[in-house]
Amino acid sequence: MSQSGFVLRIAPGGADKVPEALRLGELIIGWAEAGGLLDSNLRWESFREIVRRAYYADQSDLRRAGGAAGHLWRFIREMTPGDLIVVPYEADFFVAGVSGPATFDRTKVNDDSAYRRAGEPNIGSSLVLCMLLSDS
Numbered sequence: 613m614s615q616s617g618f619v620l621r622i623a624p625g626g627a628d629k630v631p632e633a634l635r636l637g638e639l640i641i642g643w644a645e646a647g648g649l650l651d652s653n654l655r656w657e658s659f660r661e662i663v664r665r666a667y668y669a670d671q672s673d674l675r676r677a678g679g680a681a682g683h684l685w686r687f688i689r690e691m692t693p694g695d696l697i698v699v700p701y702e703a704d705f706f707v708a709g710v711s712g713p714a715t716f717d718r719t720k721v722n723d724d725s726a727y728r729r730a731g732e733p734n735i736g737s738s739l740v741l742c743m744l745l746s747d748s
Contacts, residue, residue, distance in 0.1 A: 618691060619697075622640050624640065625642055639697060644723070649663075650688060659684075684727065693711055
């Protein structure tokens with residue numbers, strides 16, 4: 613089984629959600645008004661179109677919709693349990709492991725933080741990452 617790594621900024625809509633993520637043991641991403649993205653039958657074009665309609669309907673091209681959809685696609689489709697996540701926060705960072713599937717919490721749509729995954733602190737990898745950064 614291979615392990616991947618991702619960088620995730622937990623600030624949907626510019627709101628700092630890192631304290632909430634740490635408290636709940638969850639990974640959080642924005643674009644909550646783009647509902648229905650957990651449907652595994654969606655192909656890329658349909659997935660991107662949902663994001664475009666919800667957030668970028670007034671844009672003349674697909675650049676911003678494609679960028680946002682790419683972040684969501686990785687969060688929902690490509691992250692798997694066991695993957696490592698680096699979360700930059702102020703002058704520091706946290707390292708977490710993905711421990712569950714992507715979910716959608718309808719009660720968090722107004723906070724723009726409905727798309728979530730279970731995560732857990734990964735102390736061993738954060739020590740390795742800190743050592744790698746300090747050796748650079």
